[in-house]
Amino acid sequence: MVxxxxxxxxxxxxxxxIKIKEDKxxxxxxxxxxIISPYDxxxxxxxxxxxxxxxxxxxxxxxxxxxxxxxxxxxLAVGAxxxxxxxxxxxxxxxxxxxxxxxxxxxxxDIILTGKEAVDYGMGVFPSGIAEYLGINNINxxxxxxxxxxxxxxxxxxxxxxxxxxxxxxxxxxxxxGLNTPRYxxxxxxxxxxxxxxxxxxxxxxxxxxxxxxxxxxxxxxPPPKKGAKMVEGQTPEEIAAKLIKMLKEEAxxx
Amino acid sequence: MFELTEEHKILFSTIEKxxxxxxxxxxxxxxxxxxxxxxxxxxxxxxxLLGITIPQKYGGSEFDMKTYAGILEIVGKYxxxxxxxxxxxxxxxxxxxxxxxxxxxxxxxxxxxxxxANPVAWGLTEPQAGSDAxxxxxxxxxxxxxxxxxxxxxxxxxxxxSDYIVIIAKTDNGITSFIVSGDSDGLTKSxxxxxxxxxxxxxxxxxxxNVPVPAENMLGKEGDGYRQAMKILxxxxxxxxxxxxxxxxxxxxxxLKYMKERSAFNKTLDNFEALQxxxxxxxxxxEAGRLLVYKAATLKDxxxxxxxxxxxxxxxxxxxxxxxxxxxxxVHGGYGYFSEFGINRLLRDAKLLEIGEGTSEIQKLIIxxxxxxx
Ligand SMILES: Cc1cc2nc3c(=O)[nH]c(=O)nc-3n(C[C@H](O)[C@H](O)[C@H](O)COP(=O)(O)OP(=O)(O)OC[C@H]3O[C@@H](n4cnc5c(N)ncnc54)[C@H](O)[C@@H]3O)c2cc1C
Numbered sequence: 001m002v003x004x005x006x007x008x009x010x011x012x013x014x015x016x017x018i019k020i021k022e023d024k025x026x027x028x029x030x031x032x033x034x035i036i037s038p039y040d041x042x043x044x045x046x047x048x049x050x051x052x053x054x055x056x057x058x059x060x061x062x063x064x065x066x067x068x069x070x071x072x073x074x075x076l077a078v079g080a081x082x083x084x085x086x087x088x089x090x091x092x093x094x095x096x097x098x099x100x101x102x103x104x105x106x107x108x109x110d111i112i113l114t115g116k117e118a119v120d121y122g123m124g125v126f127p128s129g130i131a132e133y134l135g136i137n138n139i140n141x142x143x144x145x146x147x148x149x150x151x152x153x154x155x156x157x158x159x160x161x162x163x164x165x166x167x168x169x170x171x172x173x174x175x176x177x178g179l180n181t182p183r184y185x186x187x188x189x190x191x192x193x194x195x196x197x198x199x200x201x202x203x204x205x206x207x208x209x210x211x212x213x214x215x216x217x218x219x220x221x222x223p224p225p226k227k228g229a230k231m232v233e234g235q236t237p238e239e240i241a242a243k244l245i246k247m248l249k250e251e252a253x254x255x
Numbered sequence: 256m257f258e259l260t261e262e263h264k265i266l267f268s269t270i271e272k273x274x275x276x277x278x279x280x281x282x283x284x285x286x287x288x289x290x291x292x293x294x295x296x297x298x299x300x301x302x303x304l305l306g307i308t309i310p311q312k313y314g315g316s317e318f319d320m321k322t323y324a325g326i327l328e329i330v331g332k333y334x335x336x337x338x339x340x341x342x343x344x345x346x347x348x349x350x351x352x353x354x355x356x357x358x359x360x361x362x363x364x365x366x367x368x369x370x371x372a373n374p375v376a377w378g379l380t381e382p383q384a385g386s387d388a389x390x391x392x393x394x395x396x397x398x399x400x401x402x403x404x405x406x407x408x409x410x411x412x413x414x415x416x417s418d419y420i421v422i423i424a425k426t427d428n429g430i431t432s433f434i435v436s437g438d439s440d441g442l443t444k445s446x447x448x449x450x451x452x453x454x455x456x457x458x459x460x461x462x463x464x465n466v467p468v469p470a471e472n473m474l475g476k477e478g479d480g481y482r483q484a485m486k487i488l489x490x491x492x493x494x495x496x497x498x499x500x501x502x503x504x505x506x507x508x509x510x511l512k513y514m515k516e517r518s519a520f521n522k523t524l525d526n527f528e529a530l531q532x533x534x535x536x537x538x539x540x541x542e543a544g545r546l547l548v549y550k551a552a553t554l555k556d557x558x559x560x561x562x563x564x565x566x567x568x569x570x571x572x573x574x575x576x577x578x579x580x581x582x583x584x585x586v587h588g589g590y591g592y593f594s595e596f597g598i599n600r601l602l603r604d605a606k607l608l609e610i611g612e613g614t615s616e617i618q619k620l621i622i623x624x625x626x627x628x629x
Contacts, residue, residue, distance in 0.1 A: 033268070035268075035272075069261075070261075070264075070265055073261075073262070073265055074265060074269070077265075183301075184269060184272070184273050184298070184301070184302050185269060185302070186301060186302055186303045186316075187266055187269065187270075187302050187303040187304070187316055187318070188303050188311060188316045188317065188318075190262055190265050190266045190269065191262050191266075193262075194261065194262040
C-alpha cells in the first residue's frame with residue numbers, strides 16, 4: 001500500500017495566444033483555455049499506475065482559482081481517490097510550496113509526484129521546494145520509476161545520458177516527458193467524478209511561516225516575432241545541401 | 256438554451272485532446288490507406304465511445320443524444336471517416352440491437368459488441384433498393400429453428416470488419432430484421448474499392464447464400480423490420496448531421512487560418528472582403544445547423560417526435576458541409592487541390608453526408624410528408 005500525493009496545476013493551453021495585461025504583471029485570462037500542465041499529467045498517470053500495481057491511494061492536490069476544479073475532476077476520472085483544492089487567486093512559488101506543504105503535512109504520504117515544472121511560468125521550483133520544506137528525499141526529471149519495498153529506483157535524464165538513483169520513502173519525484181503515456185479518462189467517469197467530493201481549503205486560512213520572497217515580478221513581455229524562414233537557393237540538391245551545411249556551421253553555429 | 260454543464264465541457268475538451276493527439280496525426284493516413292488503425296478502435300472503446308448512448312448496465316456510456324452529437328462533431332472535425340465509422344456503429348447496428356432486441360438479445364450481444372472493439376454493421380441497402388428501401392429482394396425463409404437468408408447487400412459500413420451484422424430481409428409477413436453472425440456459413444463479404452471519401456470506414460458488399468440464422472436472432476416481430484429500420488435511420492440522421500457540422504467547421508477553421516497566413520497582392524487573404532463575406536456566411540450556416548442538430552437531439556432525448564427535425568438537420572448541415580469544403584479548397588488555391596494538406600478530403604468526405612442514410616432528396620420528401628401529415 002503506497003500513499004501517493006500528486007500535485008497538479010491548471011495552466012493556459014500551450015496553444016493559447018498569450019496577451020499581456022496593461023500593467024505588464026500578468027496575462028489576460030479571458031478567453032484562455034486551461035489544461036493540466038503536461039508534466040503534471042505524467043505525474044498523475046504514474047501515480048495511478050503505481051496504485052494499480054502496488055495498491056494504495058492517490059490524492060490529487062491543486063492550488064489555484066476556482067476554474068482549476070476541472071483538473072481535479074479529470075484526476076478523479078482517471079483514478080485518483082481523493083482531491084483537494086486549495087483556493088487561491090495567486091501565489092508565488094515559495095508561498096505555493098509552503099501552503100501545499102502544510103496541507104501535505106496533514107496527510108499520510110510515501111511518494112509525492114509532480115511535474116518537473118509548470119508550463120506557465122516554468123519556474124521549476126516546486127519539486128525541490130516541497131522536498132526541502134518537508135525535509136524529505138527528492139529525485140527530479142524522472143523518466144522511469146520502479147517501486148519495491150518502501151523505496152524506489154528512478155532513472156533521471158542528465159546531460160548525455162541517464163542517472164539511476166535510489167531513494168527510500170518518503171520521496172518527491174518530478175516527472176519528465178517519457179515517464180509514461182498518460183491515458184484518457186473513460187468518459188462516463190467524468191460524469192461520475194462530478195458527483196465526487198473535492199475537499200476545498202482556503203489558502204488564506206492556511207498559516208505558513210513568515211518568509212521573504214526571493215524576487216518579485218518586474219514585468220512580462222512577449223518574445224520578439226519570429227523572423228521569416230530563410231530559403232536556401234541553388235540549382236542542384238548537392239549545391240543546396242552544401243550551402244545549408246555551411247550556414248549551419250558558420251551562421252547558426254550548430255554543427 | 257443549450258448551455259453546457261461543467262462535465263460536458265470537461266468531456267468535450269477530453270475528446271478534443273484525444274482527437275488532436277491521436278486522430279489528427281493519422282487522419283491523412285486513414286484517408287490514403289482506407290483503413291482505421293486497430294489501436295484507435297481500442298482507445299475509442301476504452302474511452303466509452305463504442306456504446307455512447309447504451310445504458311451502463313449493458314456496458315455503455317449512457318450519454319444522451321446531445322452529448323453524442325457533440326462528440327461526433329468533434330471527431331468529424333479531425334476525421335470524417337472515423338466519425339462515420341463511430342456513427343454507423345453506434346447509431347445503426349448497435350442501436351438497432353439495443354432498441355429492438357429483447358432482454359436476452361441485449362444481454363447476449365450488446366456488451367459483447369462494445370467490448371470486442373469490432374464495429375457492428377447494419378445492412379438495409381441492396382443493389383436495387385437504396386432510396387426505395389422497401390424494394391428488398393433478400394429473403395428470409397423459416398425452416399425449423401432457423402431462418403435461411405438469401406440475397407445481397409451493398410454499401411454496408413463495417414461489412415467486412417464486423418462480428419455481427421443486422422440484416423433487414425423479406426419474410427412471409429413483410430420485412431424483418433435479424434442479427435447475423437459475421438462468420439456464418441454462406442456469407443461472403445468483400446470490400447468495395449474506389450471510395451471517393453469517408454475512407455477508412457470499411458464499406459462492403461455482402462452475399463448471402465443460404466445463410467442459416469437462429470430464429471432467436473430475429474429482432475422484434477416478423478414484419479416489423481421496415482418500421483424499425485426507419486426509426487434507426489431517424490436517429491442516425493442526427494448523428495450524420497453532427498458530423499456534417501464538424502466537417503463544415505473544420506473547413507471554416509482551416510480556411511480562416513490559411514487566410515491569415517497566405518498573402519497575395521501584398522496583403523494576407525483575410526483582408527479581402529469577398530473572402531470575409533464567405534467566412535461570415537458559412538459560419539452563420541454552421542451555427543444555424545448546429546442548433547438544428549441540438550434541437551433534433553433534444554427532441555429525441557425528451558421522447559418527442561423528431562423525424563422532421565432530424566431530416567432538416569441532415570439536409571441543411573450536409574449542404575453546409577459541402578459549401579464550406581468547396582470554399583476551403585477554393586481559398587487554399589492549388590494547395591487545396593492536393594491531398595497532402597487534408598483540405599480536399601473535407602469535400603470528398605462531405606459528399607457522403609448528402610447520400611448516406613437517405614439522400615438529400617429523400618430528406619426533403621420526409622420533411623414534406625411530416626409537414627403535411629395530420
Ligand atoms: C459510404 C457509404 C456507406 C453506406 N453505408 C450503409 C450502411 O451501413 N448500411 C446500409 O444499409 N446502407 C449504406 N449505404 C447506402 C446508402 O444509404 C444509399 O446509397 C442511399 O440510401 C442511396 O441509395 P442508392 O445508392 O441506391 O441511390 P438511389 O436510391 O438509386 O438514388 C439515386 C438518385 O435518385 C434520387 N432519388 C431516388 N428517389 C427519388 C425520389 N423519390 N425523388 C427524387 N429523387 C430521388 C436519389 O436522391 C439519388 O440522387 C452507404 C452508402 C455509402 C455511399
